[in-house]
Amino acid sequence: KSVVAIVGRPNVGKSTIFNRLVGERISIVEDIPGVTRDRIYAEGEWLTSTFNVIDTGGIEIGDEPLLVQMRHQAEVAIDEADVIIFLVNGKEGITAADEEVAKLLYKSNKPIVLGVNKIDNPEMRERIYEFYSLGFGEPFPISGAHGLGLGDMLDEVVGNFPKRETEVPDEDTVYFSLIGRPNVGKSSLVNALLNEDRVIVSEMEGTTRDAIDTHLHKDDQDFVIIDTAGMRKRGKVYESTEKYSVLRALKAIERSDVVLVLIDAESGIREQDKKIAGYAHEAGRAIIIVVNKWDTIESDEKAIRDFEEKVRAHFLFLDYAPIVFLSAKTKKRLHTLIPAIKMASENHSIRIATNVLNDVIMDAIAMNPTPTLKGKRLKVLYATQVAVKPPSFVVFVNDPELMHFSYQRFLENKIREAFGFVGTPIKIFARRRQ
Numbered sequence: 001k002s003v004v005a006i007v008g009r010p011n012v013g014k015s016t017i018f019n020r021l022v023g024e025r026i027s028i029v030e031d032i033p034g035v036t037r038d039r040i041y042a043e044g045e046w047l048t049s050t051f052n053v054i055d056t057g058g059i060e061i062g063d064e065p066l067l068v069q070m071r072h073q074a075e076v077a078i079d080e081a082d083v084i085i086f087l088v089n090g091k092e093g094i095t096a097a098d099e100e101v102a103k104l105l106y107k108s109n110k111p112i113v114l115g116v117n118k119i120d121n122p123e124m125r126e127r128i129y130e131f132y133s134l135g136f137g138e139p140f141p142i143s144g145a146h147g148l149g150l151g152d153m154l155d156e157v158v159g160n161f162p163k164r165e166t167e168v169p170d171e172d173t174v175y176f177s178l179i180g181r182p183n184v185g186k187s188s189l190v191n192a193l194l195n196e197d198r199v200i201v202s203e204m205e206g207t208t209r210d211a212i213d214t215h216l217h218k219d220d221q222d223f224v225i226i227d228t229a230g231m232r233k234r235g236k237v238y239e240s241t242e243k244y245s246v247l248r249a250l251k252a253i254e255r256s257d258v259v260l261v262l263i264d265a266e267s268g269i270r271e272q273d274k275k276i277a278g279y280a281h282e283a284g285r286a287i288i289i290v291v292n293k294w295d296t297i298e299s300d301e302k303a304i305r306d307f308e309e310k311v312r313a314h315f316l317f318l319d320y321a322p323i324v325f326l327s328a329k330t331k332k333r334l335h336t337l338i339p340a341i342k343m344a345s346e347n348h349s350i351r352i353a354t355n356v357l358n359d360v361i362m363d364a365i366a367m368n369p370t371p372t373l374k375g376k377r378l379k380v381l382y383a384t385q386v387a388v389k390p391p392s393f394v395v396f397v398n399d400p401e402l403m404h405f406s407y408q409r410f411l412e413n414k415i416r417e418a419f420g421f422v423g424t425p426i427k428i429f430a431r432r433r434q
Ligand code: GDP
Pocket: 180, 181, 182, 183, 184, 185, 186, 187, 188, 189, 231, 292, 293, 294, 295, 296, 326, 327, 328, 329, 330
C-alpha cells in the first residue's frame, strides 16, 4: 500500500487533515487505553485507492528545539512516504519555519503536494498564490476544519502514487513479524530462529521497499519472517524516537498473519510495549507474547507464574495471546516458539461449520437468557462465520440495539470456550434480520 506523509511546521493543521483523510475508519469499537489516542498512522481512502497516512506531527522527541523536531519529521516523511503532503497555513502566509521545512523537502526526490490549509471560504482563495514561491508547483487550497478542497488535493496525491505490483501472499505460508521497542531483542531472536536446528532458510527478494523477508521451513510448514529495515538498517537518528519504532511495527503488522510482541524480561513492561501490542490487536492479527531475555531471570516455575501475572495485568486486551518465555541469547526454550506460531496461525484461519456454531450459541442462550431493553427482548436467530484472519461472526438478531456489549462478550467467551482460538482475536457483529 502506498504511504502518504503529512509534514509542516506546528499548528498548520496536520492532525486535522490527518483525521479528515482517515475519516471514520479510525473509529474503534473497543476502548484500549493508550492505544487509540495520539495515533499517527492509519488507513485512508480516496475513490478506489486505499493508502496509509502518517501524521509526522505526532513524532515528537522530548523537548528538542523546533528545528530539530521538524528535521526529524521531514526525515521520516522522506524515508517512509511515497507522496508527501507539505501543509502550510493560508491565514498566516509563508513563515520562516515553512521555509525551513521546504529546504528539507527540496532534498527529497519524492512527489510533494502543497496543501494550503485554513482556506475556509472562496474569498480566501487568492491567498494561495504567494505559496507558489515555495517551489512545489500548484498550491491546493483546503480547509481541514470544513472539509473543503480535499478531493482535488487527494486526486493529485493519488495520481502520484508509484505503480507497483501488488503482493500476492502465499496462502499456505505463515507470515509473521516481531515487534517491540528498540533493544528488546528482535534481531537477536530472528537470528536465533534462523540458526535453529532443522530450519531451512532462504532469503527472498524484498517485496516492498524496506522489508527484507526471510523464508524458512520447519515442522512441515513454510514461514516468512517479515524483517523491517528497522532491524537491519541501524543508527538512523530517529531510530531512538519512540513513535518511530511504532511506525516500523505498523508496517510489519500490516503484512503479518502472526505478530510476536516482544517484551524484555530484564527491563520489564513499559507503556510503549502496550501501545505497540495494541496496534497488532486492532489490526486483528494473531498474537504471541514473547518474553525475551529470560536467561537474565532466576528462572523457576514461580518466576514464570509471577511474570505471567504481570503480563496479563498489563495486556488485558490480549487475553487470547499465549505467552512464550525464552532467551534469544542462550536459545533456552526457543523450540517452543515455532509450534506456538503455527498453532496461532491455524486458529487465525479456522472456519467453524454453521450448524456447530449455532449449537454453541443456542446452548449459551439457554444458559444465560438474552437481555431486554425497554421491555423488548433480544432474539438471536442464528449465527454464521463470515471471515477468517481473524475469525469473524455475524449474529442475526431482531434488533442489534438490544445486543448489549456485555452479552456480546458473553457469546464471544462461549465461542472461545467451545473452539479455543488460542492466539487469535475473534470478531462478532450483530445484524438485523426479521
Ligand atoms: P532489537 O533492537 O529489538 O533488534 O534488539 P537486539 O536484538 O539488537 O538486542 C538488543 C540487546 O539485547 C543486544 O545487546 C542483545 O545482545 C541483547 N539480547 C537480545 N536477546 C537477549 C537475550 O535473550 N538475553 C540477553 N541476556 N540479552 C539479549
